[in-house]
Structures are given as structure tokens and as C-alpha cells.
Amino acid sequence: MKDTATLPIKGEAVALEGANAVAHAMRQMNPDVVAAYPITPQTEIVQTFSEFVANGRVDTEFIAVESEHAAMSACIGASAAGARAQTATAGAGLALMWECLWCAAGLRLPIVMHMANRSLSAPLNILCDHTDAMGARDTGWVQLYGETGQEAYDNAIQAVRIAEHPKVMLPVMHGMDGFVISHTLERVEMLPDEVVKKFVGTYKPAHTLLDVEHPVTYGAFDHWDYFFEHRRQQWEGLTQALEVIPQVGEEYGKLTGRRYGYFEPYRLDDAELAVVIIGSAAGAARVAIDELRDKGVKAGMLKVRCFRPFPAKAVAEALKGCRVVAALDRSTCLGAQGGPLFVETCAALFSAGLRPSVVNYIYGLGGRDTVPAQIHQVYDDLARIAKTGRAEPVFRYLGLRE
Amino acid sequence: MPEKSWKEIPIGGVVLEAGNSFDYETGGWRSRRPILNRDRCNNCMICWVSCPDGTCLVRALDDGGCQMMGFDLKHCKGCGVCAEVCPKEAITMIDESKAREEAAA
Numbered sequence: 476m477k478d479t480a481t482l483p484i485k486g487e488a489v490a491l492e493g494a495n496a497v498a499h500a501m502r503q504m505n506p507d508v509v510a511a512y513p514i515t516p517q518t519e520i521v522q523t524f525s526e527f528v529a530n531g532r533v534d535t536e537f538i539a540v541e542s543e544h545a546a547m548s549a550c551i552g553a554s555a556a557g558a559r560a561q562t563a564t565a566g567a568g569l570a571l572m573w574e575c576l577w578c579a580a581g582l583r584l585p586i587v588m589h590m591a592n593r594s595l596s597a598p599l600n601i602l603c604d605h606t607d608a609m610g611a612r613d614t615g616w617v618q619l620y621g622e623t624g625q626e627a628y629d630n631a632i633q634a635v636r637i638a639e640h641p642k643v644m645l646p647v648m649h650g651m652d653g654f655v656i657s658h659t660l661e662r663v664e665m666l667p668d669e670v671v672k673k674f675v676g677t678y679k680p681a682h683t684l685l686d687v688e689h690p691v692t693y694g695a696f697d698h699w700d701y702f703f704e705h706r707r708q709q710w711e712g713l714t715q716a717l718e719v720i721p722q723v724g725e726e727y728g729k730l731t732g733r734r735y736g737y738f739e740p741y742r743l744d745d746a747e748l749a750v751v752i753i754g755s756a757a758g759a760a761r762v763a764i765d766e767l768r769d770k771g772v773k774a775g776m777l778k779v780r781c782f783r784p785f786p787a788k789a790v791a792e793a794l795k796g797c798r799v800v801a802a803l804d805r806s807t808c809l810g811a812q813g814g815p816l817f818v819e820t821c822a823a824l825f826s827a828g829l830r831p832s833v834v835n836y837i838y839g840l841g842g843r844d845t846v847p848a849q850i851h852q853v854y855d856d857l858a859r860i861a862k863t864g865r866a867e868p869v870f871r872y873l874g875l876r877e
Numbered sequence: 878m879p880e881k882s883w884k885e886i887p888i889g890g891v892v893l894e895a896g897n898s899f900d901y902e903t904g905g906w907r908s909r910r911p912i913l914n915r916d917r918c919n920n921c922m923i924c925w926v927s928c929p930d931g932t933c934l935v936r937a938l939d940d941g942g943c944q945m946m947g948f949d950l951k952h953c954k955g956c957g958v959c960a961e962v963c964p965k966e967a968i969t970m971i972d973e974s975k976a977r978e979e980a981a982a
Contacts, residue, residue, distance in 0.1 A: 583889030644888060682891055692892035704883035705890045712888070 484730060486664035493624035493656035496663045497589045498523035500631035502533055503671035507558035510538035510549035515601045516653040517565035517591040543568035547575035554584035555693045557683030559635070561586065565653055566593030569607040579646045580615025580709060582693055585638030589631055590650040591657035594841045602842020603653040605753060609806040609815045611648070615709045617716050618783035619649040620753045624661040627651035629733055635675045636723045642715040652755040654842065666731065674730065713784040720781055737786035739778045740793055742768060746775025748857040749797040751820050753779050754805060756838065756845040763850035774854050785819045791827035799832045799857040803873070805839040813870055832866040838873035849874050907955035909970040911948050917967035920945050924959035924968060933959060
């Protein structure tokens with residue numbers, strides 16, 4: 476990368492919906508195999524990409540499968556055969572992939588999956604929340620989340636490098652908020668095709684099914700005697716991903732001027748009241764924080780990009796100065812003590828010996844909008860907790876009609 | 878095979894050597910053990926073709942025929958198909974744990 480490492484490349488600024496931005500990232504990466512099935516709000520990703528295939532702009536073998544279970548299965552077969560394989564899904568489609576997600580991760584296949592996050596029925600809903608991806612958080616996939624179309628584009632490209640890193644060799648799913656980002660026209664800076672091509676490079680798998688000189692078996696039966704050891708290796712892969720994700724983010728930053736790590740702190744350095752959040756609602760939080768800062772309130776935010784592996788130590792370090800923390804979960808966690816982001820945040824703080832008051836808000840389910848006024852309400856609550864020291868109830872709903 | 882640590886094996890459960898299933902003991906969960914009665918066996922080889930795991934051990938004879946020798950207990954899972962198909966009732970299934978106790982005694 477000698478010729479590009481020194482200067483941030485000013486990409487072409489184009490108006491793109493998030494889904495199209497990701498489709499263009501896929502075009503630029505030119506995967507060997509894409510197998511996908513349409514599902515709202517992801518459809519636009521593979522629909523756009525299939526046009527690139529039909530128009531000969533990529534060499535990709537596009538497999539139009541009969542379900543998401545088949546889409547992931549086809550990606551698994553292709554990846555094991557040595558291909559760079561990608562797919563895209565959302566909501567119920569991701570749910571239908573469930574058992575195959577474990578196979579992809581367990582076989583250590585660096586498949587990349589683009590998501591337009593959507594709620595899970597019933598009641599029938601096609602709009603945004605993170606319940607789909609959060610349901611897959613322990614399947615062994617690396618999980619990244621973007622706030623904007625730009626971040627979705629950037630995450631898509633970095634995902635390949637993270638997945639295929641020899642120390643990681645794990646599938647990566649990255650999400651953008653369904654409709655809110657996938658169908659919203661935004662300014663996106665697209666890198667030149669050749670720069671993306673060079674950044675992702677060529678996939679050089681250690682073992683492939685098509686290498687007849689070095690035959691290999693994938694998917695063999697694994698008993699009590701070795702299954703646990705193979706699982707342990709997956710933990711190691713995710714631990715290594717904690718090292719690799721910021722390295723790739725830094726390299727990408729040198730290229731584009733947009734640096735990526737585990738998360739993006741916003742006005743957090745001296746913050747006493749903080750929200751931890753994932754996805755597009757971070758935009759509303761940023762607006763509210765600026766207004767509060769103007770009034771002298773020490774408000775800040777931690778926008779989490781990397782949820783799996785969860786960067787617990789870094790999260791605790793980032794929040795160590797905060798007196799009150801609110802984790803905002805855009806996912807359903809029926810019966811749990813709180814949403815996934817809350818539970819992880821609490822565990823990270825507790826393990827680091829930090830004891831701020833932490834509360835949890837469930838928000839934005841089924842596509843409900845989250846606006847700065849609601850974030851103000853959160854910070855009002857946090858200020859009250861800081862003053863009184865009373866955090867009950869810990870589990871709260873935001874933007875719900877009581 | 879000595880059991881290896883998670884650091885010593887290929888990731889993803891991939892198997893890099895061809896034909897290594899012989900080294901992997903899969904007979905460990907057998908609850909019944911086949912016993913061959915040589916006096917009754919006429920070496921018809923029906924057990925040999927019927928065994929789903931290829932665990933009937935056979936020796937080739939100089940006259941072009943073959944002889945039933947016994948069972949590969951490292952891989953026999955005790956399904957009893959051999960005993961079921963034997964036309965001479967030359968194979969009986971006995972309790973595996975008892976067989977092990979007797980062998981240990």
C-alpha cells in the first residue's frame with residue numbers, strides 16, 4: 476500500500492442510499508460468490524448488486540437461492556472451496572440462517588454478511604431495530620454496526636480484511652439500520668475502484684476443498700474429545716479480532732481519513748453523564764449532547780461499532796470518568812435483566828472495578844423514530860440520578876406510550 | 878491417539894490427512910459386543926458385506942476363498958446387524974460392560 480498509505484484519498488462524493496452504498500462496496504470488492512435471497516429492507520443491496528452482475532461489472536458468481544438458509548449454506552460451501560463469499564440479509568432472513576451462522580463460524584470461514592437490521596415478527600414488522608442481529612450475537616461472528624451510509628460502506632470493505640486475517644478467520648456481519656440508513660439518501664464518499672481492490676487484496680485460504688493436491692475434510696463429526704477444543708479456538712479468533720479490528724480501522728483511516736476503532740466517543744472525555752448506543756440514533760444523541768453542552772451539562776456518548784467481540788476493557792476505560800451511564804438498546808430482550816448492550820456494559824464496568832449508576836433504555840423497536848427530545852429525556856433522568864443517587868427503575872422504555 | 882490441546886490442532890475442525898478415520902476410535906459407545914462362534918461359521922461373508930462400518934475382519938486364503946476372523950472392536954458400534962443376518966447363528970451379541978469386566982478380571 477506504499478503509494479496510498481501516506482495520503483488520505485478524497486473519494487468521489489455521491490448521493491447514495493445506504494443499501495446502494497453497500498452494493499457499490501460489494502461491486503468494488505468483486506467477491507467470487509454472492510448467494511442471497513431478497514428480504515425487506517435488505518433487498519436493495521443484492522438487487523442493486525445483481526444488476527452489476529447482469530451488466531458484467533463484476534465477475535461474481537451470483538447464486539439466486541430459495542431461502543436465507545440456502546444463502547448461508549451456499550456461502551459456506553463456496554468459502555470452504557476457497558472463494559471469497561458474501562451475502563446480505565435482514566430480520567427474519569437472518570433468523571432463518573440461524574444454524575448455518577454457527578456452521579460458518581465453527582468452520583472458520585471468513586464470509587462477509589451485509590445487514591439492514593430489522594425487527595422480528597410477530598406482530599409483523601419490517602422496520603428497524605437490532606433484534607435480528609442481537610439474536611445472533613453469540614454465534615461466533617464478528618459484529619460491526621454503522622451509524623450512517625458512509626459507515627456501512629466503510630465497514631463493508633473493512634469486514635473482508637478482518638474476516639480473512641489469518642489470526643481471525645471468522646465470518647463478519649455488519650449492520651446498518653433498516654430503512655433509516657438503508658433507504659435514506661446520504662452523501663457518501665466512494666473510494667476509487669482500484670483502491671478498494673488493492674485494500675481488500677486477494678483471499679489466500681490455507682485450506683480449500685478444490686485444492687486436490689492437498690485434500691482436506693470440512694465439517695467432519697466432532698466428539699466430546701475435540702469439540703470443546705475447537706470451540707476454544709473460536710474464542711481465540713475473537714480475541715485476536717480485538718487486535719485486528721483497530722489495525723484494519725487504522726489502515727483504512729490512513730487511506731481515507733476516516734479512522735475506525737471499537738467505538739466512537741463523542742464529547743466523552745470530561746463527561747459525567749453518558750449514553751452508550753449503537754446505530755443511527757447516535758445522530759439524535761449528538762444533537763442533544765451539543766444542546767446540553769451549550770447549557771453546561773457534561774453530557775457525552777459512546778457509540779459502539781464493534782459489538783462482537785465486545786471490547787470490554789476499552790469500554791470501561793472510555794466510561795471510567797462517568798457518574799451515570801445509560802445503555803440504549805434497540806432490541807428486544809424479553810425476560811433478561813436488560814438489553815445486550817446494557818448487560819455487556821455493566822459487565823465491562825463491574826470487571827474493571829467501576830461502579831457508576833447504570834440504567835437501561837429500550838427504544839426504537841419496530842422502526843419507531845428516536846429524536847433528540849427523547850435523548851434529552853434520558854439525560855434529564857441521568858442528571859436526576861446523579862443528584863439523588865437513586866437509579867430505580869434500572870430497566871426503562873424510551874418513546875413508549877404508557 | 879494422544880489427545881491434543883486446542884493450540885495443536887487445525888482450526889475449524891478441518892481434517893488435513895486423508896484416510897485417517899482408522900486411527901480414530903469410534904467403538905467406544907458400543908453397548909453390545911459381537912462374539913464369533915468359529916465352529917458354526919461357514920465363512921459365507923454375509924456379515925462382512927452387511928456390516929455398516931466394515932468391522933468384520935477377514936483373511937484371504939491361498940485357495941482364493943476367505944475366512945472370517947473376528948471383529949475390529951476399535952470401530953464396531955455393536956449394532957448387531959452381523960448377528961441378525963448370519964444364516965448359521967454363528968454370531969451372538971453379549972453385554973459390552975460384562976465383556977470388559979471379564980477382560981479386566
